[in-house]
Amino acid sequence: xxxxxxxxxxxxxxxxxxxxxxxxxxxxxxxxxxxxxxxxxxxxxxxxxxxxxxxxxxxxxxxxxxxxxxxxxxxxxxxxxxxxxxxxxxxxxxxxxxxxxxxxxxxxxxxxxxxxxxxxxxxxxxxxxxxxxxxxxxxxxxxxxxxxxxxxxxxxxxxxxxxxxxxxxxxxxxxxxxxxxxxxxxxxxxxxxxxxxxxxxxxxxxxxxxxxxxxxxxxxxxxxxxxxxxxxxxxxxxxxxxxxxxxxxxxxxxxxxxxxxxxxxxxxxxxxxxxxxxxxxxxxxxxxxxxxxxxxxxxxxxxxxxxxxxxxxxxxxxxxxxxxxxxxxxxxxxxxxx
Amino acid sequence: xxxxxxxxxxxxxxxxxxxxxxxxxxxxxxxxxxxxxxxxxxxxxxxxxxxxxxxxxxxxxxxxxxxxxxxxxxxxxxxxxxxxxxxxxxxxxxxxxxxxxxxxxxxxxxxxxxxxxxxxxxxxxxxxxxxxxxxxxxxxxxxxxxxxxxxxxxxxxxxxxxxxxxxxxxxxxxxxxxxxxxxxxxxxxxxxxxxxxxxxxxxxxxxxxxxxxxxxxxxxxxxxxxxxxxxxxxxxxxxxxxxxxxxxxxxxxxxxxxxxxxxxxxxxxxxxxxxxxxxxxxxxxxxxxxxxxxxxxxxxxxxxxxxxxxxxxxxxxxxxxxxxxxxxxxxxxxxxxx
Numbered sequence: 001x002x003x004x005x006x007x008x009x010x011x012x013x014x015x016x017x018x019x020x021x022x023x024x025x026x027x028x029x030x031x032x033x034x035x036x037x038x039x040x041x042x043x044x045x046x047x048x049x050x051x052x053x054x055x056x057x058x059x060x061x062x063x064x065x066x067x068x069x070x071x072x073x074x075x076x077x078x079x080x081x082x083x084x085x086x087x088x089x090x091x092x093x094x095x096x097x098x099x100x101x102x103x104x105x106x107x108x109x110x111x112x113x114x115x116x117x118x119x120x121x122x123x124x125x126x127x128x129x130x131x132x133x134x135x136x137x138x139x140x141x142x143x144x145x146x147x148x149x150x151x152x153x154x155x156x157x158x159x160x161x162x163x164x165x166x167x168x169x170x171x172x173x174x175x176x177x178x179x180x181x182x183x184x185x186x187x188x189x190x191x192x193x194x195x196x197x198x199x200x201x202x203x204x205x206x207x208x209x210x211x212x213x214x215x216x217x218x219x220x221x222x223x224x225x226x227x228x229x230x231x232x233x234x235x236x237x238x239x240x241x242x243x244x245x246x247x248x249x250x251x252x253x254x255x256x257x258x259x260x261x262x263x264x265x266x267x268x269x270x271x272x273x274x275x276x277x278x279x280x281x282x283x284x285x286x287x288x289x290x291x292x293x294x295x296x297x298x299x300x301x302x303x304x305x306x307x308x309x310x311x312x313x314x315x316x317x318x319x320x321x322x323x324x325x326x327x328x329x330x331x332x333x334x335x336x337x338x
Numbered sequence: 339x340x341x342x343x344x345x346x347x348x349x350x351x352x353x354x355x356x357x358x359x360x361x362x363x364x365x366x367x368x369x370x371x372x373x374x375x376x377x378x379x380x381x382x383x384x385x386x387x388x389x390x391x392x393x394x395x396x397x398x399x400x401x402x403x404x405x406x407x408x409x410x411x412x413x414x415x416x417x418x419x420x421x422x423x424x425x426x427x428x429x430x431x432x433x434x435x436x437x438x439x440x441x442x443x444x445x446x447x448x449x450x451x452x453x454x455x456x457x458x459x460x461x462x463x464x465x466x467x468x469x470x471x472x473x474x475x476x477x478x479x480x481x482x483x484x485x486x487x488x489x490x491x492x493x494x495x496x497x498x499x500x501x502x503x504x505x506x507x508x509x510x511x512x513x514x515x516x517x518x519x520x521x522x523x524x525x526x527x528x529x530x531x532x533x534x535x536x537x538x539x540x541x542x543x544x545x546x547x548x549x550x551x552x553x554x555x556x557x558x559x560x561x562x563x564x565x566x567x568x569x570x571x572x573x574x575x576x577x578x579x580x581x582x583x584x585x586x587x588x589x590x591x592x593x594x595x596x597x598x599x600x601x602x603x604x605x606x607x608x609x610x611x612x613x614x615x616x617x618x619x620x621x622x623x624x625x626x627x628x629x630x631x632x633x634x635x636x637x638x639x640x641x642x643x644x645x646x647x648x649x650x651x652x653x654x655x656x657x658x659x660x661x662x663x664x665x666x667x668x669x670x671x672x673x674x675x676x
Contacts, residue, residue: 021647025506155648157503164502165495168363168672169665292654295633309359309665310493316630316652327507327647334506 003036004337005055007087007118009080009109010095011044014123016065017326018093019058025330035337041087042067043080045096050074053088080105084112091336093329094122100214100223100239103130114138114146121332123150123325129226129239147332148231152178152224155327156317158303160335162232169307171232173272178224180299180319181207181215182247182267187297189255190264195248207299217246218282221269225280229271235278237271245283258286264294272306292316341374342675343393345425345456347418347447348433349382352461354403355664356431357396363668373675379425380405381418383434388412391426418443422450429674431667432460438552438561438577441468452476452484459670461488461663467564467577485670486569490516490562493665494655496641498673500570507645509570511610516562518637518657519545519553520585520605525635527593528602533586545637555584556620559607563618567609573616575609583621596624602632610644630654 008015022037029035038055047067050056052074060069067074076083084092092113096106103126110127113120115138122128127135128148139146152158153176162171177183184207188198199216202208207215214220222239229237247267255265263286271280287294292314296302301319306312318324346353360375367373376393385405388394390412398407405412414421422430430451434444441464448465451458453476460466465473466486477484490496491514500509515521522545526536537554540546545553552558560577567575585605593603601624609618625632630652634640639657644650656662 024646025508028506028508155507156651157499160503161495161499161653165498165669168366168668169493170363170366289633290635292630292633295627295630297628307665308362309661309668311656311662312654313494314652314654315499316650316654318649323647324649327645330506330647331503 001030001034001036002337003038004091005038005040005089006091006093007041007083007089008039008093008095009043009083011042011047011067012095013322014325014329015042015095016062017322018329019062021323021326021330023058023062033334033338035334037333040089041083043078043083049076049078049083051076051078051083051087080109081112084109084118085116089118091119091121091333094120094124094127096124098124099126100129100219103127107131110135110146111138114142114144117142117144119144119146119336121147121329121336123148123154123328125151125220125223125227129223129230132227132230133236145336147336148227149332150325150328151227153301153303153317153319154321154324155331156301156315156319156324157331158315159231160331161315162228162305166305166307166310166313167232169309171305171307173270173306174228174232174303175268175270175293176303177266177293177296177301178269178303178319179215179221179267180301181212183296183301184299185216186247186250186255186265186267189250189252190259192252194252195250216248218244218267221267221282225269225271225282229278229280233271233273233278237278237280243281243283247284250284262289263287264289266293266296268293339368339372339374340675341376342429343376343378343427344429344431345379345421345427346377346431346433347381347421349380349385349405350433351660352663352667353380353433354400355660356667357400359661359664359668361396361400371672371676373672375671378427379421381416381421387414387416387421389414389416389421389425418447419450422447422456423454427456429457429459429671432458432462432465434462436462437464438467438557441465445469448473448484449476452480452482455480455482457482457484457674459485459667459674461486461492461666463489463561463565467561467568470565470568471574483674485674486565487670488663488666489565491639491641491655491657492659492662493669494639494653494657494662495669496653497569498669499653500643504643504645504648504651505570507647509643509645511608511644512566512570512641513606513608513631514641515604515631515634515639516607516641516657517553517559517605518639519550521634521639522637523554524585524588524593524603524605527588527590528597530590532590533588554586556582556605559605559620563607563609563620567616567618571609571611571616575616575618581619581621585622588622600627601625602627604631604634606631
């Protein structure tokens, strides 16, 4: 049995989901993979840091959803950087908030962890979209790895499909519906809602935030396209340099007229290889119903890879969610420690 | 640079495609992966065996499409088994014809190669559907590997998606459109052709054979479901024991009536875990247009994995073809030798 110690940064929705998945899959990990996972430390901006070198009580943590009822001896007067340095751990799971402009504070967390010889797994787009080369280099120099499957389509293995299976087929173009909120809004508009009504519904359901611009103006999709460009094509492109147009100017009338011609408005993120590097964009596109992307309904996501050997390969699955993002972290964890 | 020597059994359509891909990807293999591939031997039931320990001339072979113009010194008086034993090679690519009843002669070829300490890569359903456990055991005992991605959806990485990425998410059910010929026929019937007309069209286009029963009666899909059951669930089920119903009783009227209700007839292969092992079937199923499988048109294939962490993941791509099956062989080759 191989024992793996985990330190976590962030104990929100995805953090809970991750611990829940560790509990649910414990028998599978032990019996099928010979792996035993313990979470030794968690730092959260709201609750501080708790630490137990032999492992924190995971079931209690999941039901409490905060640190308040924990054994007082678990509390440590450590900030995040101190936790990364001091806590016994092999892997740091980085789940702090996303900032697509600077990547901070997650970039600093990832750097610190890699420099301390700890693997990093994150579902945070910021550090991967902006500083993947630097982090990858740090990981290499320190003999550890970095996992980021969850940054694009949560647990739907969009990155692994490309980098593990399709890369040798010669991928030339990537297109996708990579934001569930906008796809939900466009689907509701096909059912007859106005843009404003559909946005409100998305906010009520928790898909869209109070300020929805990150989703509806395409910033989130642009971050994911930057990640795909970097990981699949090896070409860095800043999210802010990607041609970007959101969905807020699309009217109910536009959507309904298109439907009559069997066409569907979709917010498509795209990046393709050209002779001069890559060309990337995020914008609403009309797709005929024969295109698998046209049929993605609600908050679903999908990605299409075009390659010279295979033509078009489409992967459809969830793009967000607590369990789904936890699945991405677990997939990375198993790949890294095996 | 790592030199890999390849022996091939079968020099038909897929064999040509494989060699073509080796030629086209040579620079990529050298520069990106540090791998150099040579084909040292090919045996074909029609042309005999050619052998050159430093590598056969691939470009000449691809343009000739037979052995007749080859340097006479290449000819060897070896049958397939002798080629496997005698030719210098690290990997055997098995591309002989498919027999879903016995798996022969491919089972014998695979056994012989593994016993000789050579990796085996095949797109032949027979040996994998019927004798995967035995072959896997032989491979393990002889320190080599067996690759079979091409047996299910050609180069569309249906098997690798499940076994490398999704397995830890807890797959409970697999469903798919795994036969392009029947999907082409059903699509043509949606466009107004009768079953007989659509079948004839499929035969003209080379999708269906003169005796189409392997496709239209679901035998081909049953073989693929047996492979999925074995590789993903670890449960052997004989193709002939799978509940099976083909599409030949579906009428134009059935298809057109369904269409009016936004329903599509599809030949679905399925296997799911139950308390008593697995339950598998191949039969025509009515799917609502909201299901991604309902929208697969023409000769396309698709597979759906249901898991507790991710819900439904759908992979859409080609399921056959010369280049596409060659891509599967190349994917396996790279994974095995790296």
